[in-house]
Amino acid sequence: MASIVLTDIVKKYGDGFPAVKGVSLDIADGEFVILVGPSGCGKSTLLRMIVGLEDITSGDLEIGGRRVNDKAPRDRNLAMVFQNYALYPHLTVFENIAFPLRLQKGQFSDDEIRRKVELAADTLELREHLDRKPANLSGGQRQRVAMGRAIVREADAFLFDEPLSNLDAKLRGQMRTEIARMQRRLGTTTVYVTHDQTEAMTLGDRVAVLRKGELQQVASPRGLYEQPVNLFVAGFIGSPPMNFLPGVVEDDALQLPFARVPLDDRLRASIGDRGLVIVGLRPEHVEDVRVLEPDKVEAGVTFTADVDVTEWLGAELYAYIPFDTHPDVATKLEELDRDLDGEGMRSQVVVVLGSESRVRDGDRAELWFDPARLMVFDPETGENLTRDDDAAARIDEENEADRRASLERAQARERRDGDGAGAGEHAA
Amino acid sequence: MSTLTGRQKAGWAVITVLVLVYALFPVAAIAATSFKRPSELNQGTFLPQSPTTANYEQILVGGAQELFLSALRNSIGISLIATAVAVVLATLAAYAIARLDFPGKRLVLTTALGVSIFPVISIVTPLFNLWRSIGLYDTWLGLIIPYLSLTLPISIWTLAAFFRQIPWELEQAAQVDGATSWQAFRKAIVPLAAPGVFTTALIAFFIAWNDFVYGISLTSTEAARPVPAALAFFTGASQFEEPTGSISAAAVVVTVPVVVLVLLFQRQIVSGLTQGAVKG
Numbered sequence: 174m175a176s177i178v179l180t181d182i183v184k185k186y187g188d189g190f191p192a193v194k195g196v197s198l199d200i201a202d203g204e205f206v207i208l209v210g211p212s213g214c215g216k217s218t219l220l221r222m223i224v225g226l227e228d229i230t231s232g233d234l235e236i237g238g239r240r241v242n243d244k245a246p247r248d249r250n251l252a253m254v255f256q257n258y259a260l261y262p263h264l265t266v267f268e269n270i271a272f273p274l275r276l277q278k279g280q281f282s283d284d285e286i287r288r289k290v291e292l293a294a295d296t297l298e299l300r301e302h303l304d305r306k307p308a309n310l311s312g313g314q315r316q317r318v319a320m321g322r323a324i325v326r327e328a329d330a331f332l333f334d335e336p337l338s339n340l341d342a343k344l345r346g347q348m349r350t351e352i353a354r355m356q357r358r359l360g361t362t363t364v365y366v367t368h369d370q371t372e373a374m375t376l377g378d379r380v381a382v383l384r385k386g387e388l389q390q391v392a393s394p395r396g397l398y399e400q401p402v403n404l405f406v407a408g409f410i411g412s413p414p415m416n417f418l419p420g421v422v423e424d425d426a427l428q429l430p431f432a433r434v435p436l437d438d439r440l441r442a443s444i445g446d447r448g449l450v451i452v453g454l455r456p457e458h459v460e461d462v463r464v465l466e467p468d469k470v471e472a473g474v475t476f477t478a479d480v481d482v483t484e485w486l487g488a489e490l491y492a493y494i495p496f497d498t499h500p501d502v503a504t505k506l507e508e509l510d511r512d513l514d515g516e517g518m519r520s521q522v523v524v525v526l527g528s529e530s531r532v533r534d535g536d537r538a539e540l541w542f543d544p545a546r547l548m549v550f551d552p553e554t555g556e557n558l559t560r561d562d563d564a565a566a567r568i569d570e571e572n573e574a575d576r577r578a579s580l581e582r583a584q585a586r587e588r589r590d591g592d593g594a595g596a597g598e599h600a601a
Numbered sequence: 602m603s604t605l606t607g608r609q610k611a612g613w614a615v616i617t618v619l620v621l622v623y624a625l626f627p628v629a630a631i632a633a634t635s636f637k638r639p640s641e642l643n644q645g646t647f648l649p650q651s652p653t654t655a656n657y658e659q660i661l662v663g664g665a666q667e668l669f670l671s672a673l674r675n676s677i678g679i680s681l682i683a684t685a686v687a688v689v690l691a692t693l694a695a696y697a698i699a700r701l702d703f704p705g706k707r708l709v710l711t712t713a714l715g716v717s718i719f720p721v722i723s724i725v726t727p728l729f730n731l732w733r734s735i736g737l738y739d740t741w742l743g744l745i746i747p748y749l750s751l752t753l754p755i756s757i758w759t760l761a762a763f764f765r766q767i768p769w770e771l772e773q774a775a776q777v778d779g780a781t782s783w784q785a786f787r788k789a790i791v792p793l794a795a796p797g798v799f800t801t802a803l804i805a806f807f808i809a810w811n812d813f814v815y816g817i818s819l820t821s822t823e824a825a826r827p828v829p830a831a832l833a834f835f836t837g838a839s840q841f842e843e844p845t846g847s848i849s850a851a852a853v854v855v856t857v858p859v860v861v862l863v864l865l866f867q868r869q870i871v872s873g874l875t876q877g878a879v880k881g
Contacts, residue, residue, distance in 0.1 A: 226773050247779040259774035263792040272788075273778040322778065 175237030175329035175362055176202045177223060182232035184218050184386075192218045194386040195232065203580055205356050205363045207377035211409070211514040212368060215386040217334055220366045224253050224332050237329055247276075252323035253332040257339060258315045260307040260322075267303040270294065270321040277326075293325040296355070313344045317351075324355065330362040337372065349375060357583035370410055374398070378576045379569075382406050384512060392565065393572035400565035404451065404505075404555035407548060408513050413456045413491065416522045417506055419499030420452040420549070427452065430496040430522075432476035434544050443549050443558035450558070451502055453548035456491070459524035461532055462539040473543040480536045481521070490530050492538065494522045502552050509555070628856070635849035642845050656850035665835060665847055671823040672831030673854070679741050679827060680809040683748035688802045690749075691756030692794075698757070699764035710761070717754035725818045732819055739821045747815045752805035759804065763797030799866050807859060828855050 177200040184193040193215040200206045208216040221227040223234060225246035234242050241249050252273070260269050270290045274281050281289070294300050297317040307315055316336065323331055333352070337345045353376055356363050367373055373380045374394040382389040382397065382405070390402045394410075401407035407415050420427045420434075422444060427434040429452060436444070444450055462475055484491040498506065498520040506520070524540060532538040549558045605613070630647070635656050637649040644650070660669040698706055728747060729738070737743035767790060775785035816830035823831075832851055835844040 224777055226776070245781075246773075246776040247781065251777065253774070253777045255770045255774055257768065257770060259768060259770035261771060261775075261789055261792075272775070276779040276784065322774075326779075 176200060176235075177330060177362060177364065178233075178235040179219075179223070180233040180235075182219065182222060182234060183230045184215070184222060184227060185230045192386055193222070196383070196386075196388045198381055198388065198391060200362060200364065202362055203360045204576070205353075205365065205376060205378045207373040207380045208364065208366045208383060209368065209370060209373040209380055209409075210383035211512060213385075214383040216366045216368075216383050218386075219383070220253075220332055220334055220364060223364060224251050225249050250329045251332055252326065252328035252330070253334065254316075254319045254323050254336045256335040258307075258319040260315055260318055262307055265304055265306060266294075266299060266310070266318050266321075269307065269318055270299075270325050273322060273326045289325050290321075293321040296324065297321050297351075312340050313348065316340060316348060320352070320355070324359065328361070330364065331356070333363065333365040333367075335367055336365075338367075338369070352376065354583075357580060358587050360580055360584055370412060374410070378572065380410075382409060393569050395572060396565050396568045399568060400560050400562075401548070401557055402560060403557055404453075404509055404550045405512060407453050407550070407557065408509055411455060413523045413525065414513070415548075416454045416456060416524075417502075417509070417550075418452045418454065418496070418522065419502045420450045421499065422448050422450070429476075430498070431478045431494070432474055432542075434474050434547065437544065439559065440544070440547070440549060445558075447551070449499065449501055449552055451505065451550040451552050451555075453550060453557075454522070454542060455546065456523045456525040458542050458546045459526070460541045461526045461530040462541045463531065464527055464529055465541055470541055473541050475539060475541045477537055477539050478522075480532055480534065480538050483532060483534050485528065487528060489528050490526045490532065492524050492526055492530075492532050494524065496520055496522060505552055505555070631849045631852050635846060635853050637846055639846060642843070656846040657854075659847050660851050660854070665844075665851075668823065668831055668834060669828075669851055669854075672826050672828045675741070675823070675825055676810060676827040676829075676855075677858070679744050679748065679825070680806055682741070683745045683752055683809040684802055684806040686745070687749055687752035687756045687805045688798060691753055691760050691801065691805075692798060694757050695760030695764050698761045699767075700769065710758070713754035713757050716750055717758075721751070721814050725814055728815075729818055738819060739825050741825050743819050744815060744825055744827065747819070748809040748812065751808050751812065755808065756801045756805050759801045760794075760797060763801075764794065767793050803862060803866060806862065810855075810859065 177198075179196055179198040179200075182193055182196045183191065185191050196215075196219060198206070208219055210216050218227055222229050223236075225241070225244060229242050232242075233240055236249060236251070261272065264272065267290055268275075270293055271286050274286045274289060290303070291300070294303055297320060299314070299317055299321060302310060302314060302318075307318065310318065316339075319336070336352070337348050340348060349372060352365075356376075365372070365376060374397075377394055379391055380394055380397055381391045384405050390397060390406045392400070397406055397410045401410060404417065408417065418429045420429055422428075422436075425436050427436060427440065427444070427450075434440070462470055478494045478496075480492045481495050482493045484493075503520075510516075526532060526540075547559070550556065551558055633648055634642070636652040636654070638651065638653055638655065641650055659665050694709070697703070698709065724747075732738040732743050737746070771789045771793070772785045775789040776782065780788060811829065812827070813829040816827040817833065820826040820830060826834075828851065832848050835847050835851070
């Protein structure tokens with residue numbers, strides 16, 4: 174158990190390429206922190222610097238209050254799960270899990286090793302596979318062996334480097350909950366790297382969003398979703414991603430490509446004297462007027478739009494609406510799209526409607542949204558002008574309280590059925 | 602894999618037999634000849650009429666003993682040393698090539714390739730002159746050095762290809778698990794590299810063992826002459842008698858170590874041991 178403190182961590186490669194540009198991050202003891210960002214944002218490099226596989230160019234890294242910049246990986250007492258599992262193919266599952274214990278010469282007797290390995294194997298339901306070689310295991314089983322190797326020695330922290338990206342979708346969902354459960358029960362500080370925002374949102378106590386080696390925002394998943402600091406975070410978090418529209422200020426209203434939003438105090442204050450802003454509208458905040466209660470319709474903005482394509486997903490319906498963007502914000506939005514690993518195909522709005530909506534391909538649909546949920550961004554800096562710092566702080570406080578409570582519950586439960594082997598697995 | 606039909610099985614069997622006969626008939630003929638008496642050599646029968654071990658006695662304990670046993674000793678010693686040196690150097694070189702990024706990496710590989718395709722016969726004469734003037738002519742070292750030029754390039758290429766397959770993460774995982782660099786190399790990499798190193802050593806050994814051009818050109822006495830060269834110096838019981846029987850016996854004796862080595866290391870030469878280290 175330990176906290177991890179990063180202070181102005183910089184990584185420059187031999188050719189001068191700066192992969193990480195001064196990241197500072199406090200990870201509390203027992204916290205589950207996600208490093209997320211598009212490919213090439215430096216998240217894996219950062220993780221590898223924490224574990225000691227990459228040198229730190231400058232800055233300080235403290236684990237449990239000790240500066241470990243110059244310590245070898247084995248002196249940092251961290252456990253890591255690699256993207257491709259990195260199991261030792263010549264060893265059985267048992268020996269793979271026992272490997273870290275055997276390296277600590279003389280610390281553990283054979284009986285102790287057997288007991289610890291079997292405990293880890295029970296936790297991960299690997300008992301019947303202990304004598305097999307990794308080559309004979311399925312992807313999910315290999316993944317669990319890699320996790321077993323991490324939990325068997327009481328490491329100060331777990332580091333995960335995209336551990337689920339090699340699994341298929343169904344297994345990924347199962348393993349995700351498995352990792353969350355394990356972390357809660359063990360209460361071990363965890364740093365988890367992913368490019369998958371579903372993993373980021375569901376697993377993390379806090380999520381650190383990186384872009385080109387710079388930390389954009391560290392907040393709870395809800396904080397990121399509701400109060401993003403800039404265009405990048407707003408566009409990265411959420412699925413389908415947030416729609417960005419050019420908003421031209423005309424008289425006392427904001428003119429969007431297919432809607433006119435009257436300015437209220439909140440919007441007026443955030444826009445200031447700008448004539449053009451980027452407006453962010455989450456797909457799930459748009460509704461089909463025909464399935465909405467009439468009194469709700471009054472409170473929002475309605476507009477009609479030509480729906481190009483629809484996708485019916487059972488629980489919900491995605492509708493795509495093409496629009497012509499404003500030339501002054503086009504470059505900014507294209508750049509953002511590139512940063513988010515997009516293809517910059519065409520400017521379109523995607524809206525998520527209820528599955529009972531009857532909107533179909535080629536329809537002219539009447540849609541509705543609540544202007545209070547609009548976000549407004551500066552077209553130059555990308556800063557979120559509607560961000561409410563007090564609300565953001567409140568969300569993070571609540572989140573922290575929730576985290577402590579759930580950790581407490583998980584551990585109380587663990588103590589209660591601690592003696593039944595593998596019981597925690599089923600009770601959780 | 603679909604199972605084969607009866608017809609396909611029969612077809613494969615016929616092809617297999619044909620290939621086996623084509624490949625093994627000369628070996629069988631030599632083995633049969635080695636048991637023939639001098640008088641039977643030209644009778645045109647395949648099997649010896651009255652098998653005899655006289656030829657073996659001659660080369661191992663009889664008249665040709667001097668010539669053959671010393672040549673065998675030279676061959677074994679020189680080939681083993683050339684193999685050992687080549688494998689050690691190639692392992693280190695290939696590890697560096699597979700793991701590190703350094704200037705001139707491609708140059709090393711291209712040079713190795715260039716050396717290995719260079720015709721042996723074109724450098725033998727200058728080497729002969731050079732070796733004579735610096736005193737390496739007709740010594741073990743005088744053969745080991747040119748053998749290295751044959752075995753090193755191929756060893757570097759095979760091992761570099763082999764090391765590239767071993768996931769780098771294994772070593773890193775071991776280090777995170779608490780191993781020193783040396784422990785990580787020994788416990789995670791060596792067990793995986795062993796089959797590759799064995800295979801390479803075997804190939805290198807055969808190259809050195811089979812060489813004839815250097816063997817005959819750079820030696821003059823039994824001080825360093827290897828078996829393939831020595832066979833050319835066998836003489837019959839009289840000058841009118843061809844030493845075919847003795848040569849055949851010697852050829853069989855020379856083939857035996859190769860077969861034994863392959864059988865011994867067969868199990869090590871299994872590929873696919875790295876399967877399962879990463880997502881397969």
